[in-house]
Structure formats: structure tokens, C-alpha cells
Amino acid sequence: xxxxxxxxxxxxxxxxxxxxxxxxxxxxxxxxxxxxxxxxxxxxxxxxxxxxxxxxxxxxxxxxxxxxxxxxxxxxxxxxxxxxxxxxxxxxxxxxxxxxxxxxxxxxxxxxxxxxxxxxxxxxxxxxxxxxxxxxxxxxxxxxxxxxxxxxxxxxxxxxxxxxxxxxxxxxxxxxxxxxxxxxxxxxxxxxxxxxxxxxxxxxxxxxxxxxxxxxxxxxxxxxxxxxxxxxxxxxxxxxxxxxxxxxxxxxxxxxxxxxxxxxxxxxxxxxxxxxxxxxxxxxxxxxxxxxxxxxxxxxxxxxxxxxxxxxxxxxxxxxxxxxxxxxxxxxxxxxxxxxxxxxxxxxxxxxxxxxxxxxxxxxxxxxxxxxxxxxxxxxxxxxxxxxxxxxxxxxxxxxxxxxxxxxxxxxxxxxxxxxxxxxxxxxxxxxxxxxxxxxxxxxxx
Ligand code: PFF
Numbered sequence: 001x002x003x004x005x006x007x008x009x010x011x012x013x014x015x016x017x018x019x020x021x022x023x024x025x026x027x028x029x030x031x032x033x034x035x036x037x038x039x040x041x042x043x044x045x046x047x048x049x050x051x052x053x054x055x056x057x058x059x060x061x062x063x064x065x066x067x068x069x070x071x072x073x074x075x076x077x078x079x080x081x082x083x084x085x086x087x088x089x090x091x092x093x094x095x096x097x098x099x100x101x102x103x104x105x106x107x108x109x110x111x112x113x114x115x116x117x118x119x120x121x122x123x124x125x126x127x128x129x130x131x132x133x134x135x136x137x138x139x140x141x142x143x144x145x146x147x148x149x150x151x152x153x154x155x156x157x158x159x160x161x162x163x164x165x166x167x168x169x170x171x172x173x174x175x176x177x178x179x180x181x182x183x184x185x186x187x188x189x190x191x192x193x194x195x196x197x198x199x200x201x202x203x204x205x206x207x208x209x210x211x212x213x214x215x216x217x218x219x220x221x222x223x224x225x226x227x228x229x230x231x232x233x234x235x236x237x238x239x240x241x242x243x244x245x246x247x248x249x250x251x252x253x254x255x256x257x258x259x260x261x262x263x264x265x266x267x268x269x270x271x272x273x274x275x276x277x278x279x280x281x282x283x284x285x286x287x288x289x290x291x292x293x294x295x296x297x298x299x300x301x302x303x304x305x306x307x308x309x310x311x312x313x314x315x316x317x318x319x320x321x322x323x324x325x326x327x328x329x330x331x332x333x334x335x336x337x338x339x340x341x342x343x344x345x346x347x348x349x350x351x352x353x354x355x356x357x358x359x360x361x362x363x364x365x366x367x368x369x370x371x372x373x374x375x376x377x378x379x380x381x382x383x384x385x386x387x388x389x390x391x392x393x394x395x396x397x398x399x400x401x402x403x404x405x406x407x408x409x410x411x412x413x414x415x416x417x418x419x420x421x422x423x424x425x426x427x428x429x430x431x432x433x434x435x436x437x438x439x440x441x442x443x444x445x446x
């Protein structure tokens with residue numbers, strides 16, 4: 001049956017697409033390094049609490065609004081607002097989300113471009129093309145520009161194909177592959193000498209850090225970024241879920257998959273770093289902390305792979321394939337936010353909007369590549385540390401203070417007729433009304 005709007009055809013399709021959005025560089029790179037530099041398992045502990053206490057309720061708000069409105073972020077927020085002022089606020093919040101997610105994609109594409117270049121490096125070495133391999137690993141503007149463009153072309157291609165034939169089809173292929181590659185890598189790395197020390201650095205908690213405001217701010221930022229919240233991504237994916245789905249359950253599954261993969265990634269990255277240490281690779285920075293920034297993925301780990309002998313090549317290929325897949329399933333969800341708006345609100349054909357918006361974002365990415373030092377950190381901080389949590393706060397306000405409670409209940413009841421007597425409906429409405437906004441504000445102003 002063809003529907004005027006796209007729709008995920010199954011629960012599996014939705015789960016793969018939305019966990020694909022959630023699982024990205026933030027899980028495989030951000031989470032393990034944040035954990036290592038913030039007191040090990042103490043960070044993990046704070047993160048788990050924040051995901052369930054703050055991020056899951058906001059995720060539910062987005063999914064419920066999206067499925068109710070069956071529309072893009074701007075139209076959806078407006079449809080649940082009845083007054084003039086709240087409709088205006090809906091417009092502002094919806095648009096800020098679209099702009100924020102476009103900027104997130106612009107820096108994400110730069111990093112994803114590095115991942116593709118590093119994926120081709122061991123392949124080039126495999127075929128004896130050492131000159132090409134060197135070019136692929138040298139951080140240069142030309143290389144970065146080409147791979148940003150390549151990454152964006154793939155993202156635009158998938159989004160052009162639509163919800164079912166683009167997003168769902170590719171997420172359903174890529175996510176299971178990602179999980180299999182990750183598991184194989186974890187099992188392999190854990191057999192190497194030094195891995196257990198890395199595991200210890202990851203899992204032994206330093207609870208003296210748990211009240212550190214920096215730890216809480218990092219954990220909240222990580223939770224919001226990781227669940228792709230605040231920018232309308234989950235709202236738009238929610239708008240493609242069938243009315244028969246039980247929203248609190250599928251939302252919970254997405255959060256669990258996201259956390260599970262982040263925790264698993266920690267069992268790969270930190271042990272790998274300590275294996276690298278044993279092989280003579282420097283893993284600490286000048287301050288004595290673990291190297292966490294771009295250096296970790298594009299110098300420490302490649303240095304480790306090159307000390308592994310012949311097995312290093314397939315391991316490097318698998319690792320950077322993993323990173324590329326993780327980036328791609330997230331980037332498509334980002335591009336879908338402005339594209340859904342263009343298709344529904346402006347009535348432009350999907351392929352055209354995807355091309356136009358994708359090209360504009362590619363140009364912003366190139367601007368970042370050409371002015372890396374002043375722009376990269378600025379864009380990352382403005383979008384993920386400032387904009388995302390604030391937008392998350394506004395989603396809480398829309399659901400709890402602007403939307404009518406009965407309408408919310410009616411929406412959740414579809415696919416979950418008993419919800420009124422269950423624990424979700426007893427806790428979530430109060431929670432999203434008072435606890436979430438307050439907690440976000442407190443952590444934000446820390
Ligand atoms: N959740 C992704 C990650 O952890 O890498 C990043 C992300 C995806 C952020 C989609 C925002 C977004 F809309």
C-alpha cells in the first residue's frame with residue numbers, strides 16, 4: 001500500500017532506523033573517551049541515570065508529538081499549539097532545530113570523511129599502493145574536502161530514495177552489520193595483551209568524581225547527543241511509526257540499544273588503547289590524561305593497527321568500516337529533518353530538496369574544512385552544548401505545558417490501550433512537566 005507520507009513498514013525497520021540515528025560517532029568515539037577522562041565507571045553510572053531520567057522522557061516527547069502530527073518538526077509543533085503565541089514559539093523552536101541539525105551534520109560530515117579516508121588506507125596498502133595510502137592518511141584540505149563531498153553524496157542518495165526505500169532499507173542492512181563487526185572487534189581486542197588493563201580503566205569507578213559538575217554536564221551533553229534529541233530527528237522518525245506501535249516500549253528499546261552499543265564500544269576502544277600502549281604507542285597527552293580528541297581515532301588506533309602485523313590490515317578495515325556505518329546511519333537521520341520540512345511544507349519533490357539542502361550543508365562543511373581551527377570547535381560547542389539541551393527543554397514545555405493532556409493520552413493509547421493504568425502514564429507526565437525542565441536547567445547552568 002502506498003501512503004502519501006513515508007512510513008516504516010515494521011517495528012524492526014523503525015528500531016534499526018532510530019537506533020541507527022542514535023548510534024554514531026557519539027557512541028563509538030565520544031562515549032568511551034568521555035568515560036575514560038571522567039572517572040571511568042562513575043561516568044557510566046551518571047550517564048545511565050541521566051539517559052533514563054532525562055533523555056528517555058524527552059525522546060518519548062519527540063516520538064509522541066511526531067506520531068500524533070504525522071508531520072515534520074515545524075508543522076508538528078504548531079499542530080499541538082492552539083494559541084497565537086505558542087504557534088509562534090513552535091515556529092521558532094522547529095526552525096532552530098532544523099538549523100541546529102544542519103550544522104551538526106556539517107561538522108559530522110567532516111569527521112565522517114576522515115573515517116572513509118582511513119577505511120581506504122589499509123585497502124590501498126593491501127594492494128601495494130603505498131603512495132595512495134600515505135595521501136589518504138595525511139590531514140590535508142584536499143583530502144578532507146573530497147571525502148566530505150563523498151560522504152554527503154551517499155547521505156543525499158539514501159535520503160532521496162525516501163523513508164522505506166532509503167532510510168529503512170539501508171538502516172536494516174547497516175545496523176546488523178555494525179553490531180556484528182563491533183562484537184567481532186571487541187572479542188578480538190580483548191584477547192590481546194594489555195586489554196585487561198584498559199578494561200580496568202574503563203570499568204573501575206572513581207566515585208570521587210560523581211558530584212563534579214563537569215562530569216554531569218558532559219554526561220548530559222553525551223546523553224542528548226547520543227539519543228539525537230532536541231533537533232527534531234526523533235520527532236520526524238516518530239512521524240513514520242505505525243499507529244499500532246506501543247510507543248513507550250519502542251522508545252525504551254531505542255534507548256537500550258543506544259546504551260548497549262556505547263557500553264560495548266567502550267569495551268573495544270579503551271582496551272585497544274592499552275594494547276597500543278603495550279606496543280609502544282603514546283596514549284597519554286601532555287596533561288597525563290588519555291588522548292581523547294581526533295588524535296585517538298586517527299592516530300592512536302591506526303598506530304596500534306600498524307603494530308599488529310598482517311592481522312592489522314583486516315582489523316583496520318573492519319574498524320573504519322564500523323565508524324563509517326555508524327556515521328552514515330546518523331547522518332541520514334539528520335538530513336531527513338530539513339528534507340521532511342521542504343517536502344511537506346514547501347511541496348518540493350524529495351529528491352530536489354535532498355539535493356539542495358545537502359549541497360548547502362556540504363558547502364558549510366567545506367567552510368569548516370578550510371577554516372578548521374576557528375570553526376570546528378565553535379560549531380560543535382554551539383550546537384551540541386548549547387542548542388541541543390535548550391531545544392530539549394522546549395520539547396518538554398510543548399508536551400507538558402502547551403499540548404492538551406487528553407490528546408497525549410489518546411495518542412499513546414493507540415498501540416497501547418492499557419497505558420493509563422501502567423507505570424509510564426503515572427510517572428512520565430509529571431516528570432516531563434517539572435523534573436526534566438528543572439534538571440536540564442540546573443545542569444545547563446552548571
Ligand atoms: N546520535 C548521533 C551520535 O551519537 O553520533 C549524533 C546525532 C544524530 C545527533 C542525529 C543529532 C542528530 F539529530
